[in-house]
Amino acid sequence: MNKPVFQERKTRPVGYSALIHRFKLDVVPHWRRSYVTNESLPKTHTMDGVTEVFYPAKYWPGETLGDHLEFALKYDGTNLALLAAIFQSAPKSEFESYIASKPRGKYARRLWFFYEMLTETQLDLHDLQTGGYVDLLEPDEYYTVSPPEQVRRQRVNDNLPGNRQFCPTVRRTETLKKFEGVNLTERCREIVAAYSPQLLKRAMGYLYTKETRSSFAIENIEPNSTRAERFVALLHAAKSDDYCEKSRLLELQNRIVDPRFQCSDYRNTQNYVGEMISWQREKIHYVGPKPDDLSELMEGLIASHQRMNQSDIHAVAHAAMVSYGFVFLHPLEDGNGRIHRFLIHNILARRNFTPSGMIFPVSASMLRNRDDYDASLEAFSRPIMELVEYRLDDEGRLTVQNDTACWYRYIDLTVQTEMLFRFIEQTIETELVDELTFLVSYDQAKKAIQEIVDMPDRKIDLFIRLCLQNNGRLSKSKRGSLFDFLSDAEIARMEEAIRFVAGNEDHFQLKP
Numbered sequence: 001m002n003k004p005v006f007q008e009r010k011t012r013p014v015g016y017s018a019l020i021h022r023f024k025l026d027v028v029p030h031w032r033r034s035y036v037t038n039e040s041l042p043k044t045h046t047m048d049g050v051t052e053v054f055y056p057a058k059y060w061p062g063e064t065l066g067d068h069l070e071f072a073l074k075y076d077g078t079n080l081a082l083l084a085a086i087f088q089s090a091p092k093s094e095f096e097s098y099i100a101s102k103p104r105g106k107y108a109r110r111l112w113f114f115y116e117m118l119t120e121t122q123l124d125l126h127d128l129q130t131g132g133y134v135d136l137l138e139p140d141e142y143y144t145v146s147p148p149e150q151v152r153r154q155r156v157n158d159n160l161p162g163n164r165q166f167c168p169t170v171r172r173t174e175t176l177k178k179f180e181g182v183n184l185t186e187r188c189r190e191i192v193a194a195y196s197p198q199l200l201k202r203a204m205g206y207l208y209t210k211e212t213r214s215s216f217a218i219e220n221i222e223p224n225s226t227r228a229e230r231f232v233a234l235l236h237a238a239k240s241d242d243y244c245e246k247s248r249l250l251e252l253q254n255r256i257v258d259p260r261f262q263c264s265d266y267r268n269t270q271n272y273v274g275e276m277i278s279w280q281r282e283k284i285h286y287v288g289p290k291p292d293d294l295s296e297l298m299e300g301l302i303a304s305h306q307r308m309n310q311s312d313i314h315a316v317a318h319a320a321m322v323s324y325g326f327v328f329l330h331p332l333e334d335g336n337g338r339i340h341r342f343l344i345h346n347i348l349a350r351r352n353f354t355p356s357g358m359i360f361p362v363s364a365s366m367l368r369n370r371d372d373y374d375a376s377l378e379a380f381s382r383p384i385m386e387l388v389e390y391r392l393d394d395e396g397r398l399t400v401q402n403d404t405a406c407w408y409r410y411i412d413l414t415v416q417t418e419m420l421f422r423f424i425e426q427t428i429e430t431e432l433v434d435e436l437t438f439l440v441s442y443d444q445a446k447k448a449i450q451e452i453v454d455m456p457d458r459k460i461d462l463f464i465r466l467c468l469q470n471n472g473r474l475s476k477s478k479r480g481s482l483f484d485f486l487s488d489a490e491i492a493r494m495e496e497a498i499r500f501v502a503g504n505e506d507h508f509q510l511k512p
Contacts, residue, residue: 011035011054014061015072016082022068023089025082028383028407031171031414032076036060049379049415065090066098070107078137080167080410083111084118096123106134109154116153117164127153135159143170143417145311161308161321166300168321171414179421180314185353188428192358195436199443200357203435207361208232210431214363215341218373230255234342235359239349243342244305244322246298252342253335261334266294271330272390272398273381286381287388287398288330293405300409301325305347315351316424319344320417328380329408341366344420361431365423368430376419380411441501448497453490459483464498472499 013021015034020027032051036059037043043054053075061067069086072079087095095115102108103125113136116122135157137144148159160167170176192200212231216223223231234255243252246266254262273286289297301322308318327340341363348354366373389402442464449460466478473495474483483491 011037012060014055014059015068015076016079016086018068019065019072019086019090020082023086025085025089026387027082027085028387030076030079030082031412034071034076064098065094066101066108066111069098069111070105073107073110077141077171078110078114078169079412080114080118080169081406083114084406084410087115087119092121092123096125099123099125103128104131109134109156110136113151113154113156113158120164128155131155133157137169141172143172143313143317145307145313147311161313161318162304163300163307165296166298166304166325166409168304168325168411168413170317170321170417171412173414173418175418176317176414176421179316179418179425182425184421184424184428185355188355188358188360188432191428191432191436192355195440199436199439203432203439204358207359207431207435208235210435211235211345211359211361211363214361214367215338218341218363218367218370219337227256231338231342235345238342238346239354239356241346242309242350243346245302249332249339252339253332256338256342257335263332263334266298266331267291267333269333270398270400271333282392282396284385284390284392284398286330286377286385287390287400287404288328289405289408290400293408294329294331297329297405297408298331301329309350315348315353316421317417318351319347319353320420321413322347323420324376324380324413324416325411327377328411348424360424360427362420362423362427364431365426369423369426372419372422376416379415380413384408444501445498448501449494452493452497453486463494467495467498 012018012035013033014036016030017033017035019025029050031049032053035052035054036057037054038057039054040056042056045052045054055075059071061071069083072082095111099108099112099115103112109128112123112125133150133155135144135148137159139146139159143161144159145161146159148157150156151158161170162168195203209228209232212223212228212235215231216228234252241248243249250263250265268291270291271288272284274282274284288294304325305318305322308321323340323343326343327336330336332339344362345354345359348360354360384404384407387402387407388400388404390398390400392398445464446457446460449455449463455463463474463483466482467474470478474491479486479491486494
């Protein structure tokens with residue numbers, strides 16, 4: 001009997017993977033890696049956020065630079081940071097010859113535009129005079145601005161959410177499409193419709209405070225009353241004022257940080273996030289862009305915000321790209337995280353995603369789901385730290401020794417946008433619902449106590465608060481010092497009323 005013959009799988013990188021290999025590039029990993037094999041059917045494997053796709057031999061595009069660039073745009077998507085690195089290493093003449101051979105091809109036109117945008121170098125090619133316009137990004141695959149800007153030279157629709165200085169991208173994943181279909185704004189309106197305006201006003205008062213406390217708590221900061229009240233006031237102003245411009249960002253920073261660390265401009269020193277792990281040894285978790293690169297990057301971020309602000313791009317994608325872009329640029333000496341989270345509210349409110357008069361305490365969800373929030377930051381910080389070459393001296397001064405601007409300039413913020421949608425959903429379904437439920441129960445408890453003993457409101461509020469802080473019962477010490485005028489029977493009935501209406505005692509114990 002003949003033994004079966006097993007054919008060894010042979011693979012060759014294709015698209016971005018092939019060009020990274022060809023030019024020996026150190027890059028932030030792309031979310032998708034493509035290979036051509038001798039097998040007959042495509043296969044896909046996903047691990048740790050990276051999808052590997054193995055295509056049959058018939059997908060092999062050819063050997064040239066242009067062949068693999070076309071394959072990359074067609075199958076791997078648009079990665080501006082990778083394209084910038086490839087264009088910097090690829091022979092200009094080879095790329096120019098490729099474009100000249102098919103100037104009207106839709107992928108060639110896109111690549112032509114990207115080359116001139118990313119390298120700031122114009123190719124020796126004539127402007128196209130005829131033909132329709134093609135989108136730079138496919139709107140069903142990416143979040144894009146609309147209406148786009150028509151570029152006559154390559155006859156393309158520039159629908160990028162940014163420009164050469166700063167241009168994030170967000171892919172329309174199945175997760176994001178599902179979130180869009182939920183219509184979280186309408187879901188919020190449905191929830192609050194069941195409550196009175198007076199109750200909603202009280203709930204919002206607490207949620208503004210909760211958002212403030214949570215945003216500071218994420219950074220392990222306990223603000224004094226003045227700084228906390230200033231932040232609450234800023235949240236109330238988020239609907240009317242656009243803070244994503246340089247002067248307003250500096251004003252915002254000055255109002256929320258210790259006066260000793262107020263900034264009059266973007267930082268001019270290298271910052272980083274680290275922790276001391278042993279004597280004279282610090283672990284560096286994240287390094288921001290070099291100070292020399294910062295001004296241009298921030299100009300690009302603000303221009304990107306303005307471009308999205310004038311388009312119909314989804315408000316959550318807009319908020320994610322600007323807020324996470326800001327915190328990754330880390331432009332200020334202090335307060336970057338709080339401003340990052342404030343910008344989420346600022347953009348959602350001004351884009352009318354947040355219902356009028358309301359706030360989504362997103363920071364509370366981030367704090368409650370701290371691992372998820374940290375993961376949204378590390379999805380960018382971890383891979384970029386493998387590329388940053390730095391030196392840390394004995395006095396804690398860090399110096400970046402290689403060119404890193406490109407990796408901060410063109411960021412894929414898909415993971416962060418998915419996470420922001422989750423935080424907003426959790427905010428509506430948990431933080432908002434819990435607060436409204438608490439207030440209804442609180443009012444019921446207060447009414448029940450008034451029917452037992454007709455005390456002043458201040459005394460009833462104090463009694464309820466002390467009981468909630470002690471598992472639904474009044475402690476002996478508090479009873480003796482504050483409520484000695486009540487009988488044992490009255491206290492027992494009042495405690496029972498509180499426990500009955502509370503329902504969820506754990507939730508009540510979280511209240512101040």
